[in-house]
Amino acid sequence: MKELKINTSSMEETWKLGEKIGSSVKPNMVILLDGDLGAGKTTLTQGIAKGLGISKNVTSPTFNILKIYEGRMPLYHIDAYRLEGLHQDLGFDEFLDDDGLTVIEWSQYVPSLIPEEFLFISIHLLEADQREFDMQAKGAVYEKLLEELK
Ligand SMILES: Nc1ncnc2c1ncn2[C@@H]1O[C@H](COP(=O)(O)OP(=O)(O)O)[C@@H](O)[C@H]1O
Numbered sequence: 001m002k003e004l005k006i007n008t009s010s011m012e013e014t015w016k017l018g019e020k021i022g023s024s025v026k027p028n029m030v031i032l033l034d035g036d037l038g039a040g041k042t043t044l045t046q047g048i049a050k051g052l053g054i055s056k057n058v059t060s061p062t063f064n065i066l067k068i069y070e071g072r073m074p075l076y077h078i079d080a081y082r083l084e085g086l087h088q089d090l091g092f093d094e095f096l097d098d099d100g101l102t103v104i105e106w107s108q109y110v111p112s113l114i115p116e117e118f119l120f121i122s123i124h125l126l127e128a129d130q131r132e133f134d135m136q137a138k139g140a141v142y143e144k145l146l147e148e149l150k
């Protein structure tokens with residue numbers, strides 16, 4: 001497990017961080033995002049989408065749970081916020097094998113979707129527009145991805 005902390009001080013900076021991640025990801029990767037409401041999970045995902053060459057605007061999928069966007073590879077954007085305490089098998093697993101990138105907001109509510117290896121990003125709200133991105137890479141391909149973000 002490798003770790004990296006990156007701070008941003010604006011929405012734009014978070015967006016750029018996401019773009020860098022989106023440019024470096026490989027098919028089948030899974031990125032887990034945790035952090036309070038307003039931390040910047042969706043903002044980071046919008047940057048990731050840009051890095052994947054997705055031109056469509058990525059919005060919070062709170063009411064859909066899963067949204068799919070077409071880019072250099074498909075982006076599967078899951079927001080598990082409304083699934084807290086449900087512990088249901090949603091049948092999403094098949095998407096995770098489908099050569100796309102899966103980004104999961106509130107991943108703690110869908111433990112069945114968390115694979116062996118992943119990039120976990122815990123976002124902390126600091127004062128005003130400051131955010132801390134606490135990243136943990138589990139697995140060699142994710143550790144390499146983290147190296148590229150330094
Ligand atoms: N450094 C920053 N990074 C990301 N968002 C920021 C930052 N500073 C302020 N914000 C604001 O915080 C909010 C983040 O919202 P959002 O990305 O939807 O959060 P989440 O998906 O975690 O609930 C936005 O309104 C954004 O303008």
Ligand SMILES: [Mg+2]
Nearest residue numbers: 041042060105
């Ligand atoms: Mg969100």
